Amino acid sequence: MKGSVDNFLWAKKKEHDGNMYWLSLRQHLEDTKNVAGLLWEHWLGNGQKKLINDSLDDNSKGKGKNLIEFLAAVHDIGKATPYFQTMKGYMYSPELDLNLLNKLEKIFENITKFNESKPNSLKFKHDIAGQTLLCSYGVKDDISSIIGGHHGKPVDEKSEYVGKEKSQCSSYFQTENTNSKNYKTWDETQKLIFQWALDVSGFSCVDNLPSVKMQGQIILSGLLIMADWIASNELYFPLFNIYDSNSNVDNRVENGFEKWKKATVWESSECFDFSELYRQRFGFDPKIFQLTLAEKISETTSPGIVIVEAPPGEGKTEAALIVAEQLAYKLGRNGIFFGLPTQATSNGIFPRIRKWLESVNNDREGLKDEISLRLVHSKAHLNEDFLDLCKNVNIIDTNDGKVFVNEWFSGRKKAILDDFVVGTVDQFLMLALKQRHLALRHLGFSKKVVIIDEVHAYDAYMSKYLLEAIKWMGSYNVPVIILSATLSEKRREKIVQNYMMGTGRKISDISYIKDDLKDCPYPLITYNDNEKVYQVSEFEQKCIKSVNVETLLEEDLLSKLKVLLCNGGVVGIIVNTVKRAQYFAEQLSNEFGEDLIEVLHSSFISTERVEKENRLMSMIGKGRTRPNKKIVVGTQVIEQSLDIDFDVMISDLAPMDLLIQRMGRLHRHDIERVNSHKDAKFYVLGTSNDFKFEEGSSYIYGNYLLARTQYFLPKKINVPSDISNLIQKTYKFESERDNFKKSTLKDEDIFLDTQLEDRVFEFKKDHMLKLKELEKKAEKYRVLVSTRESKYHEISLNGWIKNPVQSNMDEISYACVRDTEESVEVIALKKVGNGYGLFNELEDISDKINDFEIAKKIASNSLKLPTSLTKFYNIESTIGELEDYNLTNLKNWEESVLLNGLLGIIFDDNNEFKFKDVKLIYDKKYGLKLERM
Known part of the structure; x- marks a missing residue:
């Protein structure tokens, strides 16, 4: 920019310790433009750069960096208006405000009196003002809407700003008289900024600006917000004393960016010896299915979605991390997100991810060798492993080369931008949730390989957000790895279809997926390569264990336990509600003594729950000296995160997949057991000949799922060979959900007397209706991926997150994606x-x-x-x-x-x-x- 006006327009101002500081608009735009360029070169990954460049029109390929620099150089043009320039500072300082206004008075006559004529009701926003100005210069909606949304929320309707420069003329030009000197000077100043932004970013005129598809707009919007926040951080880019006419800006951007940037970008390398890689990363040789998975992915040219189904304890986590390295290399990604259902499971996996990452970091010879890792959930600041890592927070750039925590990425809106993130699945589900600064979340995920574990744990409501988030990842060509021990055929099909639809394929073009996906025994690998979907299940079906299943009446529980414990043993009892766990624990304590009973559920003080978990791990964890006798009573928390082993298990009736999950704690470790517990035995409480189930279980899971589970529950389950068949039988009805009218039909795979068939039929109608209600409820705040064909400019960020979630509290956002x-x-x-x-x-x-x-x-x-x-x-x-x-x-x-x-x-x-x-x-x-x- 040229001209004396540069010296008078302000972007930021404050009074501190009796001194007055400011930052000129010109300097802030230069700072942001330079930061944006450096982020492109030193923070964005190759996959993200390709995504942005591929979203540009054919004549503009390769101009992604130019475009983000233009956006950054012009993002605050709306501040070059009399309305903004006469605003009071955030920390009101009359002397500072008057000082800056007096400078403006030299160019804009009577600007000091402009406040007197401001309409009080006018809600003037400089981001929308910037969008308005750009539109008046001929910039199309695809680019101008990014400027309008750089404070977190694009406008809902174009009518919010089009034409407003006429109705709010004085806010833009100080007067409505187009012939006045002030009007012309403001108009010339704004156009000067616009032309400067074009010139410094490599565009000579507005017609040379690229056209951008929706996916590119979102990622550019997130990148612009990020660049603006960094350039606005006074620790990196300080303000100047208003009386200092010789402010030194030499090396300003290099120094500021270097203070911010503490981690080097991780780039994965190609691997040819996966056996050696497993030994290096985890200290063991890979199992056949792990090795096969790695080899199959290595053969792909354009993978995207990978689903790994295997029983608990088979090494799905390690398999996913190796595949993440492969996909990061193939698709140019520079980090991972590992998402789990609960804080407990996130906490449990965090040390394992840290250990893997330290091994990854050791491979980076000759680099600056910092990698940033973060735990993200509402209680992460209380997690001891994360707090230990936080000791490596690098404030003055003296990092010793270990995995560390980058302080800048703290906070609910910035955390997901960090390179390596472990957290609850809510962080991923919120990709499809309307909320401010959503583009930042999309930017963060577009950089990573996404791993989602225990997908079977997500209900119909959460699944709507899950599938939409997966579709968004497909639209960005972000690789997604899905892990599950128990996945129904229909859910597997939906996951693959949604990812493929996200890549731009029409549902009619991928109908073949349903035929390609078969009901195969576990372990099962499903993955795509371009439009083709493959499955691998031809593994040697080694029976990990054979589980004998018996039903048990509640009134027989005490006598059964006496028999089971006569020769010693550790019995686990998992029930479906806290109240029920407490009831059983007290009954058993009265019978066997309190010392024999351990209790674990969610209604303990969090620190005491951790102590109880650690106590259980010390008694019946892997390699521990086990007690002669012990009864552990608890709820689902037992099955979620603890690597513990029971000689015998008793469980409330629950859906088939959850029963199988609970069986994962039965004979989990290879240890010597007394003769009476040589065979794995699993007892089920709460079954009913007339399908009248325990009230708490019925409320949580619904009668229909409980009835189908009870009907198909066998007397013996061979793990893993029987798992898939049992899951598919139980959830066969899911194929009817796409056509609600079919759900009025009775189940053809259940044969009961007429009265019970009628009861199950009513259960089914209630269940299907509830699913529909949940899915409809999920629509309210969901952000959909546009898969329709459209010309450039026709789709913009305008209205992208109309009617968002209003609260800034994490808990409210979590509730929106979980229906809890x-x-x-x-x-x-x-x-x-x-x-x-x-x-x-x-x-x-x-x-x-x-x-x-x-x-x-x-x-x-x-x-x-x-x-x-x-x-x-x-x-x-x-x-x-x-x-x-x-x-x-x-x-x-x-x-x-x-x-x-x-x-x-x-x-x-x-x-x-x-x-x-x-x-x-x-x-x-x-x-x-x-x-x-």
């Missing part, structure tokens, strides 16, 4: 004297919360309230009463960075807490209970 009832967590404290302490440390710490370590310990003691207190009709009153309680009893928490915003409750000497009409009782043995008063 809202939950409330509190910090559990224990009365100590006149103050309070923690349950496991009875020391009064009420006056020590300003100690960071103590505040962190307090925050770690979270406890989920019973769901009966957080229903839609009473959750607000519950939170309201707890907030009132905290204002009275824990008001000083507002002074703590870690505790501010958290809700605490103080249990009395009897471990009771009374509020509303209930009494909460915490028992270290059995967990949290609720009694009505």
Whole structure:
């Protein structure tokens, strides 16, 4: 840009310690343009660059870097307006504002009085103003909408800005008189910025700007936001004193970018000896299916979706990581996302990913050798493994070459931009959720290989978001690896179809997929190469174990346990609700003594739950000295993340795939057992000859799935050979979901007397209706991939996330993609004297919360309230009463960075807490209970 006006337009300003600082608009645009170019060269991967370049019109191929530099150079053109230039600073400083206005007065007459004529009701936004100006210069919607959305949300309708330069003329030009000097000067200034942006990015005129497809627009939008945030960070790009006329900008961008950039881009290399790679990464030789998988992927030219189905303990995680290295090499990706269903499973996998990544890092000879790894879920800051890694946070660039945590990527909106991320699957599902700054999430995932584990755990509602997110990955050519121990044929088909549709193929063109995908025994590998889909299942069917299955009446449980334990053994009992686990645990404690019983479920204080998990691992984990006798009673948390082994298992009736998951903890390890437990035995509670199931199980899973599971449950299951057949039988009805009318038909594969057939028929109708309702509900906030053919410019970011989720709270976003009832967590404290302490440390710490370590310990003691207190009709009153309680009893928490915003409750000497009409009782043995008063 040329001209004296450069010296007067501001982009940022603030007063600090009595000094006044500012950053000129010209300098900020230059900073952002330079950062964008450096991100292209030193942060984007080859796959992302190809995605952007391929989204450009044929005459503009290879101009992706030019385009992002143009966008960055012009992104704040809307600040070159009298409305913005007369705005007060964020931290109001009248002297600073007046000082800058006086400078503008030299060029724009009476600008200091412009505020007096501003319409109070006018909501002028500089990002939309920038979009408006670009449109007036002839820039098409595909590019101008990126400018309009660079603060996180594109406009909903084009009518929001088209023509507004007329109705809001004075906001853009200080006056409505087109012949006035001020009008002409503002107009010339804005056009000068626009032309400068074209020139410095390699475009001489607006007609030379590329046309961009939707996928390119989204990734460019995310990249622009990222560049703007980096260039706006004063640690990297400081403001200048307004009285310093000789501000030094030499090496400004190099110094600023170097401070920000602490990790070098990881680029995978091609491998030819997979046996050696397994030994190097994990210290063991690969199994046949792992080796076969790696060899098949190595033969592909254009892979994308890979599904690995194998029983628990067969090494799916290691197989996925090796394939991730292969796909990263083939498709130019530079990191991974590993997503799991729960925080517990994410925490469990994190150390394994770190160990693999350290091995990967050791291969990078001659490089700067930093790789950034991050754990992402709402309690990641309390995870000890992640906190240990955070000790390697590099602030002054003295990293010692290990895997570390890059501080800039902290925060809910930036975390997914980091290179290597482990977290809950919500992070992936939210790719399809309408929310601000969604383009950043898409940018982050477009850089990675995506691994999603335990896909069988996702219900119909979550699956809608899952499938749409997979389709988005297909549209970006991002490789996706799906892991499951138990996947139905229909769900497998849907996953492959959605990925292929994302690549641009019409559903009619990929109808062959249904015929190509067969019902094969596990282990099973499914993958694509271009449009062709392959399956591999011809492995030697080694029977890992043969499980004898028997039904067990609840009233016979005690007598059966006495028989099972007469010669010793470890029995696991998994039930479907916390209340049921507590009931059984108390009954068994009365019969066998408390020392023999271990209890584990979600209603324990989080720190105590971790202690209980560690205790179980120390007793019945791999390679441990096992107790002679032990009964472990718990809920689904037992099956999710613990590598423990039971001699015998008893389970509530649950859907077939979950029963098989639970069997994964039965005879899991190769150990010597007493003769009475040589054979694996699995007992099922809650079956019913008339299909009248236990209330809690029925509520969670539905009668229809329970009925089909009970009907097809055999007396013996050979693992893995029988798994696929049992899953396909149980979920055969899913093929009817695409045509709801068919679901009115009775099941042809179930043969019962007329009365029971009629009952199952009613179960089925209710189940199908609920699925439809869930899928319809999922539509509200879902962002769909456009697969229709269209000309350039016709599809833009305008309206892309219309009516988004309004809340910035992670918990609300998670609830939107999970269809879960809202939950409330509190910090559990224990009365100590006149103050309070923690349950496991009875020391009064009420006056020590300003100690960071103590505040962190307090925050770690979270406890989920019973769901009966957080229903839609009473959750607000519950939170309201707890907030009132905290204002009275824990008001000083507002002074703590870690505790501010958290809700605490103080249990009395009897471990009771009374509020509303209930009494909460915490028992270290059995967990949290609720009694009505």
